[in-house]
Amino acid sequence: MMKLLITTVSAALLLASQPAAALKVFACEPEWAALVAELAPDANTFTATTVYQDPHHIEARPSLIAKLRKADLLICSGASLEAGWLPVLLRQAANPGVQPGQPGNLMAAMQVSRLGIPESLDRSMGDVHAEGNPHVHLDPERLSQIASVTTQRLQIIDPDNSSQYVAAYDRFTERWQQALQRWRRQAQPLQGKNLVIHHNEWAYLNEFLGTNSVGTLEPQPGIPPSLGYLAELNSSMKNTDVLAIVRKPSDPEKASQWLAQRLNRPAIELPYSVDSHGAADLFELFDKTIALLIAAQAKTQ
């Protein structure tokens, strides 16, 4: 009888301790879910936010806690982008494997060099992040560095499938390098062009494309545009050759339309991430983004 009990208990423990068949991934933003789809195609990935949401303003909903409880890998932008909700999820989810410092906790922006690290912190400058600008996924070169780190983490978390992850990484990197060359070629006409942006999440794209941001619709990061400020921005742009006013899908379009009419320049909504404007994966994200900017540039000529 005792022996039977021990056998049953140890069998139950063995079952409980074995990792589930598919790796469970909790991605804070769709771009990281898309990256995991390239590097771990068999993973069961849950995406916490959509491109129509502002990842800085998300409710720490019960459904998110339940998902994080079971995740093997947490992949997010980090650099305080999710500071309003992710710490709550981490404290409530009772999941040791995804806590900070564990291999299952991957903050993408913290793996690469970041732009816009403030020299001093003062809230009168708006909601600035001490770690710098967190929107790193819009630079395809930084993305390839993050892909490498993600692959390392996948190998540690799920060593049994290590070789598969390396193979997927190789396939991805080869295609990505080809795409990089194509994008650099396509973006040639955009070099030195000026953009007015809604919020400063385009810094990394600007760096890659060689475009400049000459103004933001938000007076300070995180502070919604006011009419007075927009009028000021309008007059300060009178002598600047602006290519377009750029926003992401979750930004309200009113402010950019208002300025577009006055400057007589197009207001364009860029995909910003996957699952928007028909961009199904990271490759299409940059294809569509560059195509939209090129189209705007062709119109203004």
Place this chain on the structure above:
Amino acid sequence: MFSSKAAYAVIGAALCTCLTPAFAQAPAGSQQLNPAVSLIISGGVNEYSNDPDNYEIGGLPLLGEAGLNEEGFALGEAELVLDSNIDDRFYGKATIAMHQEGDELEVELEEAFFRTLTLPHGLTLQGGKFFSEIGYLNNIHGHAWDFVDAPLLYRGLFGRQIIDTGLQLTWLAPTDQYLQFGAEWLRGNERSDNSDFAGKNAVTTFITTGGDINRSSSWQLGLSGLFSDNGVVELGGHGHGGEEEEEGGDAELSGDTRLYGLDFVYKWALNGNPRTRNFKLQAELFRLERDGDISIAEPDGIEASTLASDATGFYVQGIYQFMPKWRVGLRYDRLNIDNSGSDEEVLAEAGYENIGHNPSRVSAMLDYSNSEFSRLRLQVNSDRSGESGSDTQVFVQYIMSLGSHGAHRY
């Protein structure tokens, strides 16, 4: 940029370093300051058509901080909040509340607890002094509430909020549906002017579930209970700025406390993007049963009575953000109180008169938040807590947060 060979080398090199336990990676969110520190200051102007010193909830003694805020210009509590992951296994948080009481500065350790992060099987243990998980609003700091004041049921049944010293254990079920079970073992007699709720060793239990209806809507439902036997509760309390309540000042209740509650929250924001417009519906229903004996120390001896008190209270509130920065809210409160005992005069003296009055209140508020760190609020109440007719209450409030970015629970 990366050739395949280089990638292998990078992975290999990284693997070597990764085998050492700690990662050279800063945690999400809060690495600029360790611990995250914020100071929340609040205050405003409070006006009442009735004398706030005569405030009462008909049929219940005012426990803890159930009284009204002082009239006129008022400085609220300043709360210093420190929180941090302590190490790889523990999280800790402390809130120190400072309040000017006449010439004196009152300092109070409102909460100070640790919480495990890495227990297996979905378990979390929390110990120290903390807000009980009872109900929805109970574990939310007053500065994060949607109205200036507590719901009547919190005021009348809880003495504002139940904060106590003890241990909490929760288990999060490994289901797609959020499902959490928990229990707390509390001293039950924390004397902090915040609560003297059950008097002795209280045990609470709670179940919380919730989920998403679609991209735009989500909900949470909670069931909770608090149980304590043979506790001694000192009746009589005071407001944030008021005098010691005379009614029932020396009265004691010894007996059993039973508290049962149901809480529900529904949140809506188009595409789950609450910045422009969002809506929150929140309701709680609680029943407090007290069974025991009342004794009042008088110069010429002790007066006593038995007590059987059943108090049921609920509130429903809706908050709508109709444009960025601006929100409006409406709240309705009601209590039903049924008291009986061997000596009605003693009960009345202790605050447990049986008057057949059902305290109720309607509140409307408008608030403006320039950023996540600042909020200005106007609120008007029509308060029928007492028997002396309706009290019109007007509040102007500011809540300012200096320092780190707070992460808020659902």
